[in-house]
Amino acid sequence: MNIDLHCHTNVSDGVLTPNQLIDLAIDRGVDVLSITDHDTLGAYSIIDAVPPHLQLIPGIEFSSQWRKQGVHIVGLKVDLSNESIIKAVTQQTEARKRRAQIIAEKLKGLGFDNCLEGAQAFAGSHIGRPHFAQYLVQIGAVKNINQAFKKYLGAGKVGDIKDEWADLKTVVGWIHQAGGVAVLAHPKKYNLTRTKLVDLISDFCEAGGGAMEVISGLQIPSVTRDLAGLCNKFNLLASCGSDFHAPDKQWAALGMVSQLPDDCIPVWEHWS
Ligand code: AMP
Numbered sequence: 024m025n026i027d028l029h030c031h032t033n034v035s036d037g038v039l040t041p042n043q044l045i046d047l048a049i050d051r052g053v054d055v056l057s058i059t060d061h062d063t064l065g066a067y068s069i070i071d072a073v074p075p076h077l078q079l080i081p082g083i084e085f086s087s088q089w090r091k092q093g094v095h096i097v098g099l100k101v102d103l104s105n106e107s108i109i110k111a112v113t114q115q116t117e118a119r120k121r122r123a124q125i126i127a128e129k130l131k132g133l134g135f136d137n138c139l140e141g142a143q144a145f146a147g148s149h150i151g152r153p154h155f156a157q158y159l160v161q162i163g164a165v166k167n168i169n170q171a172f173k174k175y176l177g178a179g180k181v182g183d184i185k186d187e188w189a190d191l192k193t194v195v196g197w198i199h200q201a202g203g204v205a206v207l208a209h210p211k212k213y214n215l216t217r218t219k220l221v222d223l224i225s226d227f228c229e230a231g232g233g234a235m236e237v238i239s240g241l242q243i244p245s246v247t248r249d250l251a252g253l254c255n256k257f258n259l260l261a262s263c264g265s266d267f268h269a270p271d272k273q274w275a276a277l278g279m280v281s282q283l284p285d286d287c288i289p290v291w292e293h294w295s
């Protein structure tokens with residue numbers, strides 16, 4: 024089975040339209056797919072048709088704040104018509120707009136003008152840091168997107184604003200109210216110390232979280248083993264996804280996700 028439970032469309036910060044993404048998933052032989060755009064379910068109302076051999080699991084990637092850290096919680100198999108999650112999405116969308124204004128002000132303080140308008144030109148309805156990064160590249164402030172994150176937008180930098188996001192318990196609550204399972208996304212990508220990583224997983228469990236990503240994109244076997252160990256230690260279900268955003272990123276290719284280790288309990292056992 025080819026299973027990819029984490030990817031993005033141009034409704035958030037991916038480049039493909041939802042229908043293009045579905046077509047690519049079919050080309051890649053994906054059997055089970057979840058589109059998990061940042062803080063929006065918008066892709067699901069754009070998709071025309073899904074062939075019967077592709078199982079589409081309604082999903083979302085919520086932004087959350089844990090301690091002073093921005094963390095991501097994926098919601099899988101959520102009821103798209105659930106009022107709580109619809110309200111949550113509206114709330115996060117407003118938070119995203121407020122946050123974009125703050126990021127623009129911070130960048131203005133460094134001498135970069137018109138960042139909000141500039142970033143907006145790259146964004147759809149859901150503006151995020153990647154759109155600011157694109158603008159900084161456009162005006163020649165940085166050489167590339169990676170440098171924009173390194174200097175201005177990444178963890179601990181001036182544009183890393185996460186105070187607007189809801190806490191873990193709130194986000195997990197939204198997902199549960201919509202009948203979904205809450206998945207801690209890409210635990211290794213926060214660059215936490217070991218103690219803090221264990222604290223995060225522990226707090227996520229306490230907040231009611233049910234699963235964690237044991238595989239996120241291309242990763243080395245030792246990372247997979249380590250995450251599988253943590254996943255089992257905390258009795259969480261295991262998820263896997265590419266975190267696909269764009270076709271040219273080889274380390275996050277749609278439908279190219281390794282198999283979960285045998286000793287993990289896959290998250291799809293929760294719903295199948
Ligand atoms: P936001 O949703 O506005 O907080 O932006 C987070 C998104 O920025 C992530 O989902 C990634 O797609 C992207 N991102 C984060 N760090 C980097 C980086 N170092 N280089 C490129 N993109 C990044």
Ligand code: MN
Nearest residue numbers: 031036061268
């Ligand atoms: Mn993203």
Ligand code: MN
Nearest residue numbers: 084095208209
């Ligand atoms: Mn993420």
Ligand code: MN
Nearest residue numbers: 029031084266
């Ligand atoms: Mn993602």
